[in-house]
Amino acid sequence: TIAGRLVEDFVDEQLSNWYVRLCRRRFWKGEYEQDKIAAYQTLYECLETVVRLMAPISPFFSDEIFIQLNNVTGKHGEASVHHILFPAPKEEVIDRLLEERMALAQDASSLILSLRKKVNIKVRQPLSKALIPVFNPLMEQQLRKVEDLIKTEVNIKEMEYLTETEGFIKKKIKPNFVALGKKLGPKMKAVSSALQNFSQHEISLFEKEGRYSLPLNDEFVDLTLSEVEITSEDIPGWSVASKGSLTVALDINVTPELEQEGNAREFVNRIQKIRKDSDFALTDRIEVKVAAANGIAESLGKYNDYICAEILADKLEITSTIEDGVEIEVNDNPLKVIVIKKG
Structure with a gap:
């Protein structure tokens, strides 16, 4: 049971919800070159190792996946996952510092996303800054190495590291009653009182x-x-959350400039949905005509190049009215768009 849950956690939390999601652009954008090859090969190795690990507890499902993988690569001469050796750990490739900073990236991203949800700010709406207190140079170094990843994941412009937080972030501490109950017994009340006075x-x-x-x-x-x-x-103006020793303060002020970029990102999302609903191929080029009022029109005009690059549009025409078209909504602003596939 323990082994099965560990495999499940790895596939669900680490491989699917983290690695595959973060690598989506590497998988489908650009030519089949070194970066894309590395992304696919890493995924392949993970999948093959997982099916070998789960073979004893899920024999038929793991065998089916193994056969499909091996049909593509021809890596193994054996016809079944049950005919190859159980995988052995490779101690020489374990990188504890890498694992630590990935955990920091995941925890920081999770905290920031939870703060966005708390104040009802969508992830597509860019925010300016997050502050993270650091307790030693190594923690800051580790965070800086995954800073770009975090900023992309949670859509913020800047991360700042604080070495002294007293007077800026005010914290409270109390016992974890579940963890300390048996350990402290009758001392719990005194410990709780002492912690409150920290x-x-x-x-x-x-x-x-x-x-x-x-x-x-x-x-x-x-x-x-x-x-x-x-x-x-x-x-005031910030939202703060903690997990263990990691604390994040998120600037939740949306400036007019950030709002404009958020409008552009929302528009991209709506056009991508139209592409999907229209069964366009990922590589199909399009032209878009949109009827937008002044505020949204300004946002779309400012980010015209970004929008065209994201939706594979050769042209984005912004006008005041169009006769027909699909009705969409961008941040409570009704729009009409016409999306035409080229060729």
Whole structure:
């Protein structure tokens, strides 16, 4: 059961929801060159390894996938996944620092997306900045290496790292009653009271060290981060969330410039849906004519090149009225568009 759940978690959370989703452009855009080949080969190795791992617990399904994969590559002479060796770990290719920064990227992205949802700002609406407190140079270095990935994933323009947060981000700490219940027993009330009186400096120190020895009467109670819950209060104009020692503050102010870009991204989404509903091929070129009022027209005009590149349009014509067309809505603004396939 444990092994099966580990495989399930890897396929669902790491491979499908993370790697494949982030690599979509690598899979379908551009020529079949080194970057695209690397993306496909990595996916192939993951899929083949997974079916070999799950063969003992899902014999028929894993065999079917193995056969389909092997029919493409001819990599194995064996006719079944059950005729090849169980995969052995390759210790030499394990990169702990890479795994750590990918976990940071996932957690930071998850926190920022949750903040967007909390304040009802769509992911297609760009935001200007996120602030992340860092406790040591390594944490900042790790985050900087995945900064572009995070910014793309959550659609923000800039990430800033804070080494001192006291006075800017105010935090609260309380016991994780589930984790500490059995450990503390009757001491829980005293520990809870002591944690409530923690200063911002003490909370910051706890986060940096990952553990804290709490003086309690004539003894010390050793606590870890998993045994407490640290939350952050929102700041005017910002929304704040934490997970473990990672805290993110998101600037939720939408400037007119950001709003214009958000309109353009929403328009791209609507045209892509029309392409899909019209059964256009991914590579089909199109021409688009749109009737838009002043505000939206200005947004579409400013980002004309970006829109055309995203929707594979040779031309985007913006006008005040059109007779026919498909009715769409972009951020509560009704529009009419005509999409014509070239050739």
